[in-house]
Amino acid sequence: MRYFLIASFLFFSCNAYLNGQQPADTEDWSVKPNAVHLVNKNVPSDAILLYAGKGDAENWEHVNGEALSWKTGKALTVEPKTGDIQTKQAFGDVQLHLEWRSPRKVSANGQGRGNSGVFFMGQYEVQVLDSYDNETYYNGQAASVYKQYIPLVNVCKKPGTWQSYDIIFTAPRFNVDKTLKSPAYVTVIHNGVLVQNHVELQGPTLYVGTPEYKHHEAKLPLKLQDHGNPVSYRNIWIREL
Numbered sequence: 001m002r003y004f005l006i007a008s009f010l011f012f013s014c015n016a017y018l019n020g021q022q023p024a025d026t027e028d029w030s031v032k033p034n035a036v037h038l039v040n041k042n043v044p045s046d047a048i049l050l051y052a053g054k055g056d057a058e059n060w061e062h063v064n065g066e067a068l069s070w071k072t073g074k075a076l077t078v079e080p081k082t083g084d085i086q087t088k089q090a091f092g093d094v095q096l097h098l099e100w101r102s103p104r105k106v107s108a109n110g111q112g113r114g115n116s117g118v119f120f121m122g123q124y125e126v127q128v129l130d131s132y133d134n135e136t137y138y139n140g141q142a143a144s145v146y147k148q149y150i151p152l153v154n155v156c157k158k159p160g161t162w163q164s165y166d167i168i169f170t171a172p173r174f175n176v177d178k179t180l181k182s183p184a185y186v187t188v189i190h191n192g193v194l195v196q197n198h199v200e201l202q203g204p205t206l207y208v209g210t211p212e213y214k215h216h217e218a219k220l221p222l223k224l225q226d227h228g229n230p231v232s233y234r235n236i237w238i239r240e241l
């Protein structure tokens with residue numbers, strides 16, 4: 001076996017040389033990757049800190065433009081009935097990291113337990129829900145692409161425990177005539193486990209009906225949902241891709 005491998009290696013190497021190919025022909029020196037190092041709590045040095053847990057809420061506002069009225073401190077916590085919040089900055093393709101925690105005290109079931117959500121471009125939702133021993137429709141549980149994709153597995157931790165999402169989102173593209181050029185894609189890693197693998201979004205998140213893409217800007221704010229439950233967030237950082 002060993003002699004066969006050596007012979008094959010020599011055969012293919014000699015063949016490449018005989019065809020006039022050199023090792024350097026397939027080396028790519030065109031784009032040098034920027035050096036990125038990890039700072040506090042493993043945040044990449046090129047990331048934008050959206051909530052570091054120091055009461056820093058200046059990156060956020062309510063979707064109606066009003067000043068933030070969610071609770072701030074070490075965590076950013078939904079203040080029920082005050083409405084969704086969004087980043088002041090707009091984003092397209094991104095890598096997002098955040099940590100979330102559903103309330104320790106369980107007071108409801110199904111969609112009423114620890115419900116919130118991460119909406120890319122204000123309209124494409126990765127669900128936040130306490131799905132620990134809490135049954136609901138599967139494309140509406142934690143880490144689902146709401147009403148579109150069931151997560152591959154359920155990695156939800158107990159209520160009151162911090163958990164992480166690492167999400168890669170590719171924004172949809174539109175043609176000049178405003179028709180869809182390419183759909184949005186999302187990959188989700190929940191507590192270190194892959195739960196959505198580059199799934200193709202069918203359109204914006206809808207509670208009722210079949211989604212359909214509608215033309216929008218290339219960059220739009222990231223939104224967090226007030227669904228009436230005091231869900232907390234921390235260590236939110238984002239990298240534009």
Ligand code: MG
Nearest residue numbers: 115116117128
């Ligand atoms: Mg939700």
